[in-house]
Amino acid sequence: MSAPDPSSLPIPGTLVLVDIDGRASGAHAGKTSDVILHPTPSSDANDPLNWSTARKQVAFGMLMVYCITAGFAACSIYSVLVPLSDATGIALGDLNAGTGYMFLLLGWGGILTQPFAQTFGKRPTFIISQLGHLAIIVWQGYINGPGDWYANKIIQGFLTSPIEMLVEISISDLFFAHERGFYMGLYSMALFGGNFLAPVWAGFVNDALGYRWVFWISAIQLAAGTLVLILFMEETNYNRGTTEISENHGDAASTSSNSEEKSSDKDAPALTTTHDVTASDERQLTGTPYGFVRRMAMFNDRWTTMKVFYTQMYRPILFLRYPVVFWSGVLYGSSLIWYNVLNATASLIFTDVYHFRASMVGLTYLGPTLGAVLAAGYAGYAADKFLLWDARRKHGVREPEDRLWLLGLNALILPVGLILWGVGAAKHIHWFGLVVGGCLTAFTSASGGAFALNYVLDSYKDLGGEVVLSVILVRNTMSFAVSYGITPWVVNMGYQNSFIVAALVGMVVYLSFLPVIKWGKGWRKASRASYWAYVRSSVMGH
Secondary structure (H helix, E strand, O other), X not given: OXXXXXXXXXXXXXXXXXXXXXXXXXXXXXXXXXXXXXXXXXXXXXXXXXXXXXXXXXXHHHHHHHHHHHHHHHHHHHHHHHHHHHHHOOOHHHHHHHHHHHHHHHHHOHHHHHHHHHHHXXXXXXXXXXXXXXXXXXXXXOOOOHHHHHHHHHHHHHHOOHXXXXXXXXXXXXXXXXXXXXXHHHHHHHHHHHHHHHHHHHHHHHHHHOOHHHHHHHHHXXXXXXXXXXXXXXXXXXOXXXXXXXHHHHHHHOOOHHHHHHOOOOOOOOOOOOOOOOOOOOOOOEOOOOOHHHHHOXXXXXXXXXXXXXXXXXXXXXXXHOHHHHHHHHHHHHHHHHHHHHHHHHHHHHHHOOOOOHHHHHHOXXXXXXXXXXXXXXXXXXXXXXHHHHXXXXXXXXXXXHHHHHHXXXXXXXXXXXXXXXXXXXXXXXXXXXXXXXHHHHHHHHHHHHHHHHHHHHHOHHHHHHHHHHHXXXXXXXXXXXXXXXXXXXXXXXXXXXXXXXXXXXXXXXXXXXXXXXXXXXXXXXXXXXXXXXXXHOOOOO
């Protein structure tokens, strides 16, 4: 069969999100709602999109259990780096470099763990990850040299790599396009906020019991989290086919004269579709719902062929040629860099400059935690509401770039946060100024990551698992480079100069959303032929 004419293919990510005239036949979010469901759910009772609200919330809760317990275990050491260095003789630079290796493997480990999850299931992947992480944390309590530390952090990064991409993809398995931003915001809050909270309790544990108990208690909470996942986490993989190409291609094929009058963009999808799908709350589901034993089995089906398994190991690297994917990786990488900068310098600054004990260093993380919580509301709920408002303003059409306007706030407050943190430390301002700086910086880190993930998922939803991994590869490679060099950089340049440079670089990266808004749709349009070819070659749509 010959390949379709590229000009007849829909632009990835451009879709009708709001039914302005009540003429679209696709499934809606409710009897009285004008929001169109993307992707269109099947009629299968076992489709995660058709699960009850309570069941979806439990499934999302299990993702948060994994995210929080794994994140706590990985990040609890940040407030006790100096005591750990004193006790083990491992230089602070080596400790931070080991963290850099962990972040590198958190990304590149997904080359194996992501295809494994898409082929054999996300549930077993999450549980195996937790069990392996538990063993690694126990090992950390016995480390006494830099070689052991490097090896441990490399393995830890690989085993916990599902936290970097499988959580996001599981969210897209469960929720529709108009809901995804809210849950992605909560994920960012759990990832960043939980990781900022971990050093709070770790500081007190270190002062009361010693640094080894930081690892022991981390292992205990990992074991408890693993038990919860075994009992309640369900599989969210589902073979739904290439949903988006069917929806969008139908839209493009059935353009009406009414929609042409309303939209000046000849590439915008029409307000009607070729589907005859009734509203979601009126549909009769087919099939027998799986029983509890079937739903909790470790391995049930092989979701893709081994050929797809192997192709998914290298295709994320190929997708980096898409400007949207590469830029999303740079945006997320830059956002994570400032998070790493806070973690790498907090113990150093508050111990050397302000003479805080480890417990007091931990308490300073309450500022960044608050920033992560605020970011969840901004990049999640507020962004979803903004997207629906903007779609209604543009005759129901949603472009993935629409969400990026909200990055303007990040470009304004990140320089303030970094200057308060670094220049404030150099000038010995009151410690509360640094806490405020940490709060502002953490806000941009958490919200910037959420915007990057939502943008790439909105653009290339049918290959979500692979393009998210592409983004993570860029993000964590950047994070590795910075974590490896952060200590000598700050020591050689000084707090003031290094953080002024950081503030300028961060502001420039966030302001790059302006050219992306201008040219992003053109980039997606140029990629549509190869993108839909990749989608057709995939057995499972994401």
